[in-house]
Amino acid sequence: MNPRKLTPSMSLLLAFDASARHLSFTRAAQDLHLTQSAVSRQVQALEALLGVPLFVRDQRKITLTGAGSTYHREVAAALQRIRNGSLQAIASQSGSGSLHLAALPTFASKWLLPRLNDFYRQHPGILVHVHSRIGQFDLDQAGMDAAIGVGDGTWPGLVSHRLMDEVLLPVISPALRLEQPLRTPADLLEHLLLVVATRSSAWPQWFAQQGLPASRLRLGPQFELTSHLIQAVASGIGVGLLPSFLVEDELKKGTLELAFDLPLASGYTYYLFVRPEQLTLPSVATFSDWLARQAI
Known part of the structure; x- marks a missing residue:
């Protein structure tokens, strides 16, 4: 395929992007400091180059076709990366800049x-x-x-x-600890045990480390986000295994307590x-x- 067909000129892409954002050739022209007819011609030239209609036109408005909508998502992202790259290049000379x-x-x-x-x-x-x-x-x-x-x-x-390496700690809310006191690690077998979904084997590993059978575990709901797990433990739903550095504030404030000071190296970094x-x-x-x- 002709490379030119896959790499339209920047003027054509800017005209298309502005028209797609505003769904108006007139407003796109104002953005680009061009005439409405110039923007319309550039969009038509892009459609002719691609061989695909990008807009549906009627007397009062324009709307993106399915292909036009998909194409705009890609073009808009690419133009933003070009702008970011240009800003980075300019900023690199002054010791400033940005990163995503x-x-x-x-x-x-x-x-x-x-x-x-x-x-x-x-x-x-x-x-x-x-x-x-x-x-x-x-x-x-x-x-x-x-x-x-x-x-x-x-x-x-x-x-x-x-x-940093990840170390997991068993944590519990003060209220739940009062309700169901903990004396030895085996007492956790009577608690609902909460964990992040990506660490589903963490509790069996922790109990194995303590020499306790994993067959009696009361595994509770799993959470996609660690922040949700922290909230669930703080509200007293159950006991959680959480990365130590993510519960520092809760342990200092007393909203969470260590069930036992028995950390587990998760094997993740x-x-x-x-x-x-x-x-x-x-x-x-x-x-x-x-x-x-x-x-x-």
């Missing part, structure tokens, strides 16, 4: 964000845009520069920087994953260095 970071929701809210002000104090010219993501995904397609994830450090196409081409970008390199110091 994907992070596990609870990790971001409970660990990263409380520390981020320290980063801004040291590097006021760099902005960190934090996005919530769970699991692996295509960073390039999502417009992310880096991601914080948990696992074994393997993420195809990305470079990993180790942050938190990593910063970076796209290789972003490694030398000043904003990413600076943030990576700062994050590594925080995780010590």
Whole structure:
């Protein structure tokens, strides 16, 4: 296929993007400081190049076709990445810039964000845009520069920087402890045991570590988000196994208590994953260095 057909000119894509956002050639023209007829001609030229109608036109309005809607999602994301890349290139000369970071929701809210002000104090010219993501995904397609994830450090196409190992602690609400006192680890066999869905084997491992049979466990509901598990434990639904660094505040405030000071190494580690081409970008390199110091 002719490469030109797959790589329309920027003027055609900008005209299409503005028209798709406003669903109006007139308003798109105002955005682009062009005439309405010029925008309309550029959109028609793009449709002719692709051989696909992108808009349905009537006398009063335009609407996107199915193909046009799909195409706009891709084009809008690509144009935003180009704008971000241009800003990064310009900012790199002044020691400023920004980065788009994907992070596990609870990790971001409970660990990263409380520390981020320290980063801004040291590097006021760099902005960190934090996005919530769970699991692996295509960073390039999502417009992310880096991601914080948990696992074994393997993420195809990305470079990993180790942050910290995950240690799980059994925690309980003070009210539930009063209602059902705990004297020995075996007493937990009488409690409803809560866990994050991705750690479904954690409680059997914890009981095995204590030399107790896992066959008698009362496993309760599982939660996709660690923040939901924390809330469930705090409300007294059951006892939870939670990463130690994510319940520091609750343990200090007394909203949660250690059921027993018997930690379990989960075998998982938190990593910063970076796209290789972003490694030398000043904003990413600076943030990576700062994050590594925080995780010590």
